[in-house]
Amino acid sequence: MKTDMNDIFKALADPCRRELLDRLTEKNGQTLGSLCQRMAISRQGVTKHLALLEAANLVVVVWHGREKLHYLNPEPIQQIHQRWIGKFEPQRLQALATLKQALEEK
């Protein structure tokens, strides 16, 4: 395998990298330039973080003509889901998540 769970958790352990993943969740398929906007760190910093996310297979790059677009890859998170959560009934977990959300909104 290209990556193991250690790489995935190491990649997820940094707040900047989680922010990059959040941004890709909001809008998938972004260039380095657009990901650098409104980030508190330098372009080089973002490049480094993206490289780590790519190494963990959490981010994949697709070339569109001359544009390099970054996409969130759900595969590693699916692996985590399968390993620890998949065995529980998804409907029940969803019901609990909905309940939590409803209670917290009050």
Add this chain to the structure above:
Amino acid sequence: MTATDFVYVTYIDTTPEQLWQALTSAEFTRQYWGQRGIQSSWQTGDTVQLLKEDGSLDWSGRVLEATPPKRLCYTFDPATDDEMPGYQGARVDLTQPEKPSRVTFEIEPYLGKVKLTLIHDQFEPSSKVLPGVSNGWPVILSGLKSLLEGKSSLFPDWR
């Protein structure tokens, strides 16, 4: 390509030829795709259909490219608003069909294993097809990986 594509990359311990078989033969797809069989001659321009256990149509499309064992590309047009068990997101509105989207599988050897890239793109803006497929592909493709790596069926109860 727009900002709303779905991309999924997974590494599978198999051969490109076996992965190709698994993507294009009904006998294989039934084992990881909720008992659904894929049907096509795989000639460019011909139809592709995914048929459920009872023979009804799940989705259909047309072959855009079939280059074994490297690249498979077809259009995708849902025929039902069925989603995965437990799915709570937006559903396809069958009374207002969207134009078909596009599914591309790229298969590449990688360090003796196989890298599979799925790109599902060409959705309409604020598509109701995209949320469902974004939820479904990870389930389907992790089942495919398990099957090819010789494990038992990951979601045997899914129909």
